[in-house]
Amino acid sequence: EDQVTQSPEALRLQEGESSSLNCSYTVSGLRGLFWYRQDPGKGPEFLFTLYSAGEEKEKERLKATLTKKESFLHITAPKPEDSATYLCAVQAHGSSNTGKLIFGQGTTLQVKP
Amino acid sequence: NAGVTQTPKFQVLKTGQSMTLQCAQDMNHNSMYWYRQDPGMGLRLIYYSASEGTTDKGEVPNGYNVSRLNKREFSLRLESAAPSQTSVYFCASTPGQPPYEQYFGPGTRLTVT
Numbered sequence: 001e002d003q004v005t006q007s008p009e010a011l012r013l014q015e016g017e018s019s020s021l022n023c024s025y026t027v028s029g030l031r032g033l034f035w036y037r038q039d040p041g042k043g044p045e046f047l048f049t050l051y052s053a054g055e056e057k058e059k060e061r062l063k064a065t066l067t068k069k070e071s072f073l074h075i076t077a078p079k080p081e082d083s084a085t086y087l088c089a090v091q092a093h094g095s096s097n098t099g100k101l102i103f104g105q106g107t108t109l110q111v112k113p
Numbered sequence: 114n115a116g117v118t119q120t121p122k123f124q125v126l127k128t129g130q131s132m133t134l135q136c137a138q139d140m141n142h143n144s145m146y147w148y149r150q151d152p153g154m155g156l157r158l159i160y161y162s163a164s165e166g167t168t169d170k171g172e173v174p175n176g177y178n179v180s181r182l183n184k185r186e187f188s189l190r191l192e193s194a195a196p197s198q199t200s201v202y203f204c205a206s207t208p209g210q211p212p213y214e215q216y217f218g219p220g221t222r223l224t225v226t
Contacts, residue, residue, distance in 0.1 A: 034214055043117075043203050043217035044156075087156070091213055098163045099144040099207045100171070101215060105155040 002027045006088050006104035013078055013111050021073040021107045023088030033071050034101065035064050036087040044087055078111045085109070114139050117218035119204050125224045126194045134189040134221050136204030142216075143209030145187040146171075147179060149200040150220075156203065162187055164209065194225045 005024045013019055025033065032051050036044035048057040050066040057064045061082060063074040073086055085108045089101040120135045138145065147159040158171030162181040176198060178190045187206075191198060201222050205215040 032213055036217075041220075043205075043219050046214045046216060049214050089156075098161060098169070099146075099209055099213055099215065100158065100161065103156040105153065 002090065002092055002102050004088055004090055004102050004104035006086075006107050008107060009105070010108045011110070013075075013109065015079055015111055015113050016077050018074070018076045018078070020075070021086055021109070023071040023073070023104055024069060025071070025088075025090045026069075027090050027092045027102070029093035031091040031093045033066055034089045034091070035071070035073055036089065038085045038087055038106070047086075075109070078109075080111045080113050083109055083111045116140065117204055117206055117216055119202075119218040119221050121221060122219065123222050125226065126191075127226055128195060130194050131190070131192050132194065132223075133191075134202055134204075134223075135186070136188065136218060137186045138204075138206040138216070139185065140206060140208075140216065141184070142206035143184070144207045145181065146205040146207075146215065147177075147187070147189045148203045148205065149173065149198075150203060151200050159189065159202075191223075194223075196225045199223060199225045 003026050007022045035047040038044045048064040053068045061076050065072050085106045087106045089103045117138045146161040148156045157173050160179040162168045165184045180188045201220050203220050204218040207215045
């Protein structure tokens, strides 16, 4: 069964304290892995797509990496405005015609000034 | 471009009442999706439409029906609302071809009493 597990569930950081969020997945052939940011009361906002092991994507203080079993979202020198819930999702090769994604439960990040 | 829009933003229903949640996208995307998001459960797929004229069940379809009205619009109907359907509902769309990331609407917060 295709599955996505994110850890930790919640993370508190001081401003400037770098850390990483983990997304572990089991899927029958990975088509793509997606990272989203979700602010309270809003819909998920797309951040990155990773397609193959070894791939990396960067945006401001965020860097996403991918291995054959997991993905990491590295946050460098975070600021309070980075506080949000970060969601990971995968798409299996068999789902490419439908576009279906399987989501993890998310990591809620709080960055204190 | 407005992206993905949803109406209403908030709704309170009594048990047994019916309602339709509306979703529209202006990105000329082929595929559209309805999710529900509950605390601790993550995003769960209710129904999806891989292309205009087709709809399929997702992970949690019971108690819901959908209509893909045209390429732009995808509605979700609750025929007889139950308290278990209290949730936040998100609509999403994707081009249906690479890249496969989904773009989400702002959500509808539904309470069934």
